[in-house]
Amino acid sequence: MLQRREELTPAQANAVNRILRSAARIDALAGLLIDFTYARLGKGIPARASAMDARAIVERAIDELRETNPGREIRLESNAAALSGSWDPGRVSQLLSNLVSNALQYGARDAPVTVSLSRDAAGALEVRVHNQGPAIAAGLRQHLFEPHRRGEGAESAHPRGLGLGLFIVREIARAHGGSVEVRSDAQGTTFAVNLPDARPPPVSGDVDRQRETVATGLPAV
Structure with missing residues (x-):
């Protein structure tokens, strides 16, 4: 019923949109608290790797962030038309959303997030x-990925925030066997995440056949 918006009046449609946004926030908060609980119990955040195009997943997440942050510029830079591999699509999207949201919150409002x-x-x-x-102050950088740690001014600007965003980023990276680090100076702040591809490496015979195919242009037999 809620989805049949073409039959609703403008006032009803606005009410439905508010309900859906509230439901999405509640769902996201519940998921965040579940992830936090798993991590604190030492179980780690669950991640299920599957074949995916990382660029497509990131583009979709950025589009959603642009919609919810009108007036802010978010740029995507990549030389690859596609980045195929095996990661958890939902977790990669969550990681990216947390990092960009953090950059939008603490970065210069008149400058893009890249x-x-x-x-x-x-x-x-x-x-x-x-x-x-x-x-970011050096004393704070070493604690950024701890739960409930927030940047300067966060309490007044976003009093309802839980301070779990970067903690979840670190746990998602760890769930993929990867890592995250931060660099911050007068030029700005950069969070760098490394996520190993979960696909098994090709066996030596496969590598030899791939090389022969490249060299001759014909499939090896």
């Missing part, structure tokens, strides 16, 4: 989120 996607030499996915603005 998301960079690439692979490292080992084939792992590298995600970088950069924002301009004041440097």
Whole structure:
């Protein structure tokens, strides 16, 4: 019934939209608290890797963030048209959303937030989120990924925040066997995440056949 919006008056449609947004926030909060509980119990955040295009997942997450943050610029930089691999699509989207939301909150409002996607030499996915603005104090940087840690001014600007966003980012990276680090100076702040590809590496015979195919242009037999 809620989805048949073409039959609703404008006032009813607005009410439905508010209900749906509230339901989405409640669902996200419940998921956040469940993840936090798993992590604190030492079980780690569950991640289920599957074949995916990381660029497509990140583009979709950025589009959603642009819709909820009108007037803010979010850029995506990547030389690859697609970044295929095996990661947890939902967790990658959650990680990206947390990092960009953090950059929007603490970065300069008149400067873009830049998301960079690439692979490292080992084939792992590298995600970088950069924002301009004041440097994070060295004393705070070493505690950023601890739960309930928030940046300067966060309590007054977002009093209902739980301070779990970066903690969840770290746990998602760990669930993929990866890592996250932060660099911050006068040029801005960059969070860099490395997520190894869960696909098994090709066996030596497969590598030899791939090389022969590249060299001759014909499939090896």
